[in-house]
Amino acid sequence: MKRIAVLTSGGDAPGMNAAIRAVVRKGVHHGLEVLGVYRGYSGLIQGDFVPFQLGSVGDIIHRGGTILYSARCEEFKTKEGQQKAVEQLKKHGVDGLVVIGGDGSFRGAQKLTAHGFPTVGVPATIDNDIPGTDFTIGFDTAINTVIDAIDKIRDTATSxxxxxxxxxxxxxxxxxxxxxxxxxxxxxxxxxxxxxxxDEIVERLNRSNRRGKKHSFIIVAEGVSDGSTVAEEIKRRTGLETRVTVLGHIQRGGSPTAMDRVLASRMGAKAVELLLEGKKDQMVAIQKGDIVGIPFDEAFRMKHQPDLSLYDLAGILAI
Incomplete structure (x- = not known):
């Protein structure tokens, strides 16, 4: 293996740039040439490649988003589009590809491997919803962004x-x-x-009011309901004055935390190691603190499940 490429795909996540940096510098350390692919699979099909040197990834470890940009690509979902991508990789002399992204990005990476091209995935998504890894790049930054926002809202809620x-x-x-x-x-x-x-949600609010608490928070994931619907139901059942804040895409931005920078650096470096070891059709994962490689098939067979013991603990501590 003499030349590798790296791309980012799907929703952006803080720490993607740190992962790109790690792939490039780990590759150069091992004597590899490294190409960056702009705009994900769309850029792959179009041949939007650029050579990366050590300096190409300087001063990016602290930046959110992705310097390689990201884009949706319907054409890549077709066999013809996938074949075009492989042809571009071969045309540019690329021997292995690192895909940084989420579940959809990984399924695209697996398609490339099925076409005979060695590909390794690095999990980066703020949702932390990739099975097989304890954490994904960007999750820690996102929850810290949410916490910071709630802490600020708390002042108004109390007032x-x-x-x-x-x-x-x-x-x-x-x-x-x-x-x-x-x-x-x-x-x-x-x-x-x-x-x-x-009824339980209402009882928690009433209990807080009875003990003199000046504000209350209900956190809702967008996949269950929208905040306005929850607020209307709470007001209907309790008469309490409610306000809704939808944090939206602010959760994706910002400088990555130290945790995400370190995780991205470790995962990006591991991706290069896996390619050098001749591994393909794998994703990088962190499991009990160790950075490992697991087959895509193994990850896809799993179902993501959050640690519901935290859910139970939150209920106990909120009494």
Whole structure:
């Protein structure tokens, strides 16, 4: 293996740039040439490659987003599009590819391997919803962004003695809502993976009011309901004045935390090691603190499940 390429795909996540940096510099350390591919699979099909040197990834470890950009590509979902991508990789003399992204990006990477091209995935998504890895790049930064926002909202909530509904990202996974809710002492957390009871939510709010608490928070993952619907139901059942804050894409941006920078650096470096070892059709994962490679098939067979013991603990601590 003499030349590798790296691309980012799917939703951006803080720490992607740190992972790109690690791939490039680890590759150069081992005497490899490294190419960056702009705009994900779309750029792959179009041949939008650029040689990366050590300096190409200087001063990016602290930046959110991705310097390689990201784009959706319907053409890549077809066999013809995938074949075009492989042809471009061969045309540019690439021997292995690192794909940094989420579940959809990994399924694309697996398609490339099925076409005979060695590909390794690095999990980067704020949702933390990739099976087989304890954490994904960007998750820690996202929950810290949410916590910072809630801490600021708390000042207003206390001043006006209101109940706030905070809607966070998490279409199919409740990890952001769960971790942020536990970290910020939310009265209730509503996530896709756990059933919730309106009577219990109302009782928690009433209990907080009886002991003189000046504000309340309910954290809801967007995959369960929207914040406005939850607020209307709470007001209907309790008469409490509620306000809704939808944090939206602010959760994807910002400088990555130290945790995400280190995780991205370790994972990016491991991806290069796997390619050098002749491994393909694998994703990098962190499991109990160790950085390992696992087959895509193994990861796809699993189902992501957040640590519901945290959900139970949040309920206990919110009494």
């Amino acid at each position: 006006h003695e209101r109940t706030y509904i905070i809607e966070v990202m998490g279409r199919d996974a409740g990890d952001i809502a769960l971790w942020a809710g536990l970290a910020d002492g939310a009265e209730s957390i509503i996530i896709p993976e756990a059933p919730f009871d309106w």
